[in-house]
Amino acid sequence: MAAPDRLSKFRERLELPLIAAPMFLVSGVDLVTAACTSGVIGSFPTVNCRSTEQLDDWISAIEQRTQAHADKSGRRAAPWCPNLIVHRSNARLADDLTVLLAHKPEIVITSVGSPEPVIKPLHDAGAMVLADVASIRHAERAAAAGADGLVLLTAGAGGQTGWLNPFSFARAVRKFYDGVIVLAGGISDGVALRAATALGCDLAYMGTKFIATEESLAxxxxxxxxxxxxxxxxxxxxxxxxxxxxxxxxxxxxxxxxPDDLPERGAIDIGKDIDVGAREQRPKRWRDIWSAGHSASGVGGVVNVAELVQRTADEFRSAA
Structure with a gap:
């Protein structure tokens, strides 16, 4: 019996079952648009925008550019996908959600907390909701909350990550969950992407290779x-x-x-107890201390997004 096509509504718009991962201070309008028009889902953290007003501007620009591409090529671009931090520490959550509901994204990724508070309004707006999870228990809770898909943060993903082996994690989740599964961590080329689909995943994240693209904000x-x-x-x-x-x-x-003698647990770069001048000179996480995943081994140079997607598609097809 053939596996269900959980992405059937997007299938004809996708060159690859791939999401250009949402990366803090890296994913912007140019990267997202280039990903979508190249046939992969383009995502970005809403907090990359300095304000809710800028978020509205970003989405409007992405919509305009992808529509222009469709008008010119005759083919709709892949979906654009905002990443919403749902933790209570995100003071902009309600305002950013209002902007998303107005623009009606087809897919939204939630991170750092349960997706439950935002699922109903997003569903009412027609969005598929994918939830970041880092453990089996997280996956079970997000599934019970009604998430349409789960992004499995596994060992090797860049930035804040999970710790489970991707093979074990994906197979364990597929045993109890029939929704969309996205594998995040270690996807360095089309061969790895093919392996993710063999595990039963519907999509995968690729992040680190998109850092080294001409369109990224890095x-x-x-x-x-x-x-x-x-x-x-x-x-x-x-x-x-x-x-x-x-x-x-x-x-x-x-x-x-x-790097071999760092303090533990968030002790660096907080800077609350020093003067403003000194704080400005201190190295900042994300700005000066940069993240990447294990797939750094697969990055051979800075290329444009279209070239990266085409190369990955060729690898994906050859690995069939």
Whole structure:
């Protein structure tokens, strides 16, 4: 019996079963638009916008550009997908949600907390809701809350990440969950993407390779560091965020810190007890200390998004 096509409503618009992952201070209008018009889902954290008003502007620009592409090519772009932080610490949650509801995105990813409070309004607006999860228990709770899909944060994903082996995690979740599964972590090429589908996943994230694209918001030094790094240069630490986070060791060294002698659990870069001038000079997480995943080993250079997607599609087809 053939597996169900959970992405049937988007299938003809997708070149690959892939999401250009939402990356803090990296994913912007140019990257999202280029991903969507190349045939992969383009996502971005809403907090990348400085304000709710800018969020409205970003989405309007993405809508206009993707529509212009459709008018010119005759083919609708892949969906654009905002990533909404649902934790109570996000002071803009209600306002950002209002903007999303007005624009009616086809897909929304929720992160850092239960998706339950936003599922009904998003469903009413016609959105498919995908929820980030980092453990079996998280997955069970998000499924029970009514999430249409689960993004499995596994060992090797860039930024704040999970810790489970992707093979074990995906197979365990598929045993009890029949919704959309997205594998996040270690997808460095089309062969890895093909493997994710063999595991029973419907989609996968690719993040680190999109950092090193011409359209990303990343600092040129950040892009160059991703290109020159390998999986051995990725450090899993709680020192910068209080949560398990994969960071680039060379960026930690460049900030004047010893990656092998870091304090524990969010002790760096808070800066609440120092004067403003000193705080401005301190290395900042995300701005100066950069994240990446194990798939840094698969980054060979800075390319444009269309080239990256085409290369990945060729690899994906050859691995069939």
């Amino acid at each position: 600092d040129p030094r950040y892009k160059a560091m991703v290109v020159s790094s390998s999986a051995d240069d990725i450090l899993l630490t709680k020192a910068f965020t209080g949560l398990q986070t994969n960071m680039l060791r060379p960026s930690i060294v460049a900030a004047g810190l010893d």
